[in-house]
Amino acid sequence: MFKYVTKRVYQMILVLFVVSIIVFFVMSFTGDPVLMMVTPDATQAQIDRARMELGLDKPLITQYFIFVKNILRGDFGKSYVFKQSAIKLIIERMPATLELVFVSVLLSIIVAIPLGVFAGAFPNKKSSKTIMLGSLLGISLPNFWVGMMLIFVFAVHFRVMPSSGRGEVVNFLGMRISIFTADGFKHIILPAVMLSIQSLAILLRLTRAGMMEVMKQDYIKFARSKGVLQNSLLFQHALKNALIPVITVFGIQIGKIIAFATVTETIFSWPGMGKLLIDSINRSDRPVMVAYLMIVAFIFVLLNFIVDIVYTSIDPRIDLR
């Protein structure tokens, strides 16, 4: 086990290193941040000075090594626009994103697993077919369109939900959290629904496929014949084995939800780190973009690692070596 974990940690570091190379060099092709900062009437001398202050006058390779050296000290550089530490800007906005991701993930699990179990156990029922059709829509409808539709139906037409923003928040362990207030919770529903729809649909379909497979197996027939109750049969005996592929994909889905939060946050004006990324792209604020991408890459790698560990506790047959 220990040997396995150390090996994985080495791999994670390698992946992050490669990501840093890609992120850094791709970023340097995204236009000149200096010209976005100075006014159009700036003189060449002013431009040169700004470039020097940002360290952009050095060759790209040198810039990269400085960048890596700083990262190793936990310094992702200062935002060009706010002159504050980029990582601090992101962490400031992280609770809002994590909160949204948390509710979305919860929503996908609560809805997808029972529906998936149902549709897998009784594939021929009409309601199962409706569920499957719904999940197909969930996968194929463009995400931003769903978001806009939710706003127009629930906020503009029926006026039962707020159109955007975060609502009232309370301080919880030093973080601003909105789900603990009625107003804040009301604000999180629509964005969470939009953000969860795709992963919900995917999880649902996977659960169903797993269930259909498991239900054919002998041990289920045996359990049934020995008189195990329906609910217990489905959710204890069958689901446990059906869940293994679901968990693999689930890890990736959480990562995807975090990444897709950029779109949701922009549409719902949710003040999280995804919206910060989009705003930073518009301002050519390179350090913030780089720091964001590195953090998200880190989260992805970490999630996959956790998923691999979780496997063993669910399915002892899997060997970590």
Added chain:
Amino acid sequence: MYKKGLIIVVITLLLTIAVGSYVFAQDDELVVGLANDALYLDPHQQNETTTNMLCKHIYDSLVNHTADMEIVPSLAKSWERNSDTEWVFYLEEGVKFHNGNEFTASDFKYSVDRIRDTIIASHVANIEEVTVVDDYTLKIETVKPYAVLLRDLQKIMIVDEDYAEKVGDEKLNMEPVGTGPYELVEWIKSDHITMVSNEDYWNGAPEIKKVTFRPITNNATRTAALLSGDVDFINDVSVRDAERIASNDDLTLIEKPSLRLIYLHVDGWREKSPTIDLESNPMQDLRVRQAIYYGINVDEIVEFTMNGHAYPADQYVPSTLLGYVDGIERYHHDPEKAKELLAEAGYPDGFTVTLDAPNDRYVNDAEVAQAIASQLSKIGINVELNLMPKSVFFDYVRPGDKSSLVMSGWSATTGDSGRMYEVFLVTRDKYEGLGGSNRGHYTNDDFDQAVIASNNTASLKERDQHLQEATQIAFDDLALIPLYYQEDLLAKKSFVEFTPRVDNSVFAFEMSINK
């Protein structure tokens, strides 16, 4: 069974939340949806539209712009000019900062000095020295005779010297203190900025007692927030949503020409133009430039490409600004005349040229560029399009070495045409600080001298004359081809009273509620 129960619980929960907790706003409170958040609430960190606009709620300057960009007294109640370079300002007495400190002349001097080492140092570049004569009298010495000093002073927002020195930059930014009509309550970045009225404001407390600014960057969401009643006022309405708002009885759409001119830079003063594969540069010939102007159908672009949300431009600044010449007529679309002019100039079959334009900077910019290309093809000029995102575009066109035709925009936010001429049309590399973005390599000594003279006078009237002279010369030469002014679109609930401003700022202290 278990599932049914769950569904019922979830639905009940949602309904309770949805129906419950409705908070009704007070009659003197407003929520304003803005397209951007402030970058700073320290007024000396960055020269950015939304930042300046929000800072103006908290801070005052010596003088102010009215809605029509005329200068009126603010913290300076009067002033006089002792010589071409020396001005004396008499200040309002008894004005208090939000923290109770009194505003005196030294706070202004401190603010000017503070700006000197920042990215916005150009605001004070023409001020040689500020002298505090007494607590309520200031003397300002300019570097040279400088007619537009008041326009610069309008941008210099005044911070409390004691407070700024005591708390440092970071706290000043998050907990700003000024003399302005509003005090900050709370700023949660990219979520909201809440302000309450300063009841002791020296110029009378504003009518709106509490205002919340919410940055809603997505255009459709901003419109939805207004339609759903979450906000009372929005700026930068997208053209697509204009109809929908106009047709709603409870809402009012405000449409007016903006200061932003969209124009073409023509590379007409170099022997060879980079994208024209000919021995010499045909656009050196005035007749060819005229042909291009005659070939473009601005009315059609305004009506169809911009859906009516633009205003044809007859010269380089709107009529209310300095430098506008009465009587200049724009060239109306005339393809026959354009062809004749091309033939006279020796290009009856036209030529091929590349048009550089951004595709994400101005409203419908890529479509307008395409329209221009198709219109010019009808007079024989084959236009190849080179469309770029703004982050690449401005870098690409700045030196002017790769461009023959450039479509771009400029906002005359200083209230006259001077700055635009200095940046875009004065001969490149000849005078320090001038002509830095002269993408068309325009050079005309009379023009240069007129612009320079306009900077070396202390009288606005003389400046206007010099700038008018410059406008006439540039227009005769067609140094730039003016196309149209963009439209500013704002929308509000009908009970909000607001007079739109030429500079498109949205100030809560200029709003009131009429229910």
